[in-house]
Amino acid sequence: MRKIIAALNMTIDGFCDHTAGIPDENIHQHYTELLGQGDAILYGRTTYQLMEFWQTVLDNPSEEKSMNDFAMAIDKIPKIVFSRTIKNVEWKSATIAKQNLKEVVLELKQLPGKAIFVGSRSLIIQLMKLGLIDEFQLCIHPMVEGKGLPLFENINDRIIFKLVKNKIFTNGAIILYYQPKKNS
Template identity: 75%
Template structure:
């Protein structure tokens, strides 16, 4: 079975707006390699439209090689887009989801192949509430932004995560790799009482 991995950037205070971080060459190289290993990435409409920015680097390469390499990797990986408003997509490697989010992800997980990434905050929240995320890869930038979207809003239940590894970049950014801890119904009931 494939794993579903929530891979997202955020500031130290939890802002996961794509403009809040400070990615450098090393971070771009990391995500380029990650995308090359994936089977697909899931986006909501807003994030998908933001990611279309990278297509400009394919037409007119930037002076920084790591950004061009990332643009090629994001172009190549299949993108599945969940949207109620978009009717067609003109990015060759992108397609609109055929099923509702839960059904699409359950079907993808059951297939063989490489991991599936989630690149949109809204999808992460929905899939977290459905217990369909196998791993988090949260890149935390050493920035306090005070505004923007918070990743873990609107979560239904308390969730305990197990830290499985870390990766530290020279810039001070760090990736925290977590797996949700499976707790039984009695543990959840006790946790809800003690809130």
């Protein structure tokens, strides 16, 4: 059974935003390698549209090799977009989901293959409420943003996590790998 992995960047004060954080060569390299370990990534409309930025890096490569490598990795991995407003996607490796989130995830979990990543806050919250996330990979950047969207908004039930490992970057960011504890 495939794992559903929520992978997201956030600040010390708990806000998640793909435009916040302190990405550097090591973090880009980490996410490039991570994308190679998955079969797809799930996005909501807002995050998908933000991630379209990486197509411009493919067209006009950066002076940073790590950014170019990440652009190639994000371009390659299949993307499933959940949106009520987007009807077509330009990115060749992206498709619009034809079923609801729960149906798609339950179906993907049953298929053979590698992990499925969830890269949108809204989808992570929905999947948490459904108990369908197997692992959280939270990259916490050493900064206070002061504003934005909190990751764990509108969660009304207590959820206990088990820390299974961590990874520290030279810029002070840390990835915490958590698995939700199953109720016994």
